[in-house]
Structure formats: structure tokens, C-alpha cells
Amino acid sequence: MxxxxxxxxxxxxxxxxxxxxxxxxxxxxxxxxxxxxxxxVPWQAPASAIEKTNPIRYDVESVSQGKALFTQHCMECHGYWGEGDGIIGLSLNDRPANLLVIAGRQSTGAFAWKIAEGRNDMPSFRHPLTEEEIWHVVNFIESLENEIGSAGQPVVIRRCANCHGVAGKS
The missing domain is CATH 1.10.287 (Helix Hairpins)
Incomplete structure (x- = not known):
């Protein structure tokens, strides 16, 4: 040794x-x-934002404008129907929220504040969008759960329309 x-x-x-x-x-x-x-850490909006109400009337025109803005600015991360499954969102460390799940859990003011401010991988949309446009996007997000029209139509459009058409006949 x-x-x-x-x-x-x-x-x-x-x-x-x-x-x-x-x-x-x-x-x-x-x-x-x-x-x-x-x-x-939960993403909480300040009390002043939570208490704020949407000044834009919730109607078909507003939801349509919001959908166009959502498609242009949000869809790549949040997916076509806001389920957090967008092409870019799937590759992020901080996965985008499933808006269908949280739509009824937050005030419209909280949604508007989060869109305007952003956090982590979600950018702030205060400057590319006006305050009015942000509220239209909020109306579209709310419509994902509270669709204007018959109760079953959103499900048909979201899940079946690509193959069977909106009327479900093909």
C-alpha cells in the first residue's frame, strides 16, 4: 500500500x-x-382594476371586434379558442392560461388589467392596443364561456364545425 x-x-x-x-x-x-x-405566485390584479367594469357594451359587434384582435395578437400563445394551446404558447416555460377555465373566475377589470400589463412571457398590450380594443378582447374572452346565441352553438363551432359545418349536416 x-x-x-x-x-x-x-x-x-x-x-x-x-x-x-x-x-x-x-x-x-x-x-x-x-x-x-x-x-x-398567483397573478392578482390590483383592487382598483378588479372593481373596474367594462365600458364597452357586450354585443355581437364587440365580440366580433374582440375576436379579430384576439386572433391577431393572442391566438399564437392562447390558441384559437383561448385554451392555452397556441403554437408559440406550447413552447413557453410559463404556459399561457386556459381562458375557458378562468373566464368566469375573474372580473372583466382583472382581465383588462392583465392584458394591458402583461407578466413573464405574456407581453404588455397597452401600447399595441387602445383601451377600447382591450375591452373588446375582454368581451371576446367572456364570450368563450357566455356565447351569444344558443347554448350548444359554441360547442358545435369549437369542436365540430371544421368537419361537419356549423349546421352539423355534413
């Missing part, structure tokens, strides 16, 4: 490996935990 050998933990190459591993893993663990923390 060779008692003159340097223990592994005292060798220079071992110390270099430990040092560089620490240099790599400390920042990586910080990034991973900070993004997990950001997702764990």
Missing part, C-alpha cells in the same frame, strides 16, 4: 472539477427555483 499517494480530495484536478461544478450548478439552480417561484 502506497502511503505517499495524494488523497483524491486533495488532487488539483478534483478541486477544479468541484469548483467548476459549483460555478455551473449554483446559477442554474437559482434560475430553476426563481422560475418555479414565479409560477407559484
Amino acid at each position: 502506497n502511503f505517499e499517494a495524494i488523497p483524491r480530495w486533495k488532487s488539483r484536478s478534483f478541486c477544479y472539477r468541484v469548483f467548476f461544478a459549483a460555478l455551473f450548478f449554483v446559477p442554474v439552480s437559482f434560475v430553476l427555483t426563481s422560475s418555479a417561484f414565479a409560477e407559484a
Whole structure:
């Protein structure tokens, strides 16, 4: 047995490996935990925004304008029907919200504030959209759950119309 050998933990190459591993893993663990923390924090609008009501009348024209704006600015992340399954949204770390799930859980003021302010991967839309346009988008989001027209029509349009047509005859 060779008692003159340097223990592994005292060798220079071992110390270099430990040092560089620490240099790599400390920042990586910080990034991973900070993004997990950001997702764990609920996205709350301020009370002043929550209490705000939509000044735009909820009607077919407003929903139509909102849908056009949603298609232009939101669909790539939130998907065609707001289910959070857009082509870009699927590749984001902070996945887009499924608007069908949260539509009835938040006030229209909270939706408008979140669209205007943005957070993490969702950009602010305060400057590309006017306040009035944001409210039209809010009306469209509300229409995803409260469709104007018969109760079954949104389901047919969303799930069946591509193959069977809106009337469901083909």
C-alpha cells in the first residue's frame, strides 16, 4: 500500500472539477427555483382594476371586434379558442392560461388589467392596443364561456364545425 499517494480530495484536478461544478450548478439552480417561484405566485390584479367594469357594451359587434384582435395578437400563445394551446404558447416555460377555465373566475377589470400589463412571457398590450380594443378582447374572452346565441352553438363551432359545418349536416 502506497502511503505517499495524494488523497483524491486533495488532487488539483478534483478541486477544479468541484469548483467548476459549483460555478455551473449554483446559477442554474437559482434560475430553476426563481422560475418555479414565479409560477407559484398567483397573478392578482390590483383592487382598483378588479372593481373596474367594462365600458364597452357586450354585443355581437364587440365580440366580433374582440375576436379579430384576439386572433391577431393572442391566438399564437392562447390558441384559437383561448385554451392555452397556441403554437408559440406550447413552447413557453410559463404556459399561457386556459381562458375557458378562468373566464368566469375573474372580473372583466382583472382581465383588462392583465392584458394591458402583461407578466413573464405574456407581453404588455397597452401600447399595441387602445383601451377600447382591450375591452373588446375582454368581451371576446367572456364570450368563450357566455356565447351569444344558443347554448350548444359554441360547442358545435369549437369542436365540430371544421368537419361537419356549423349546421352539423355534413
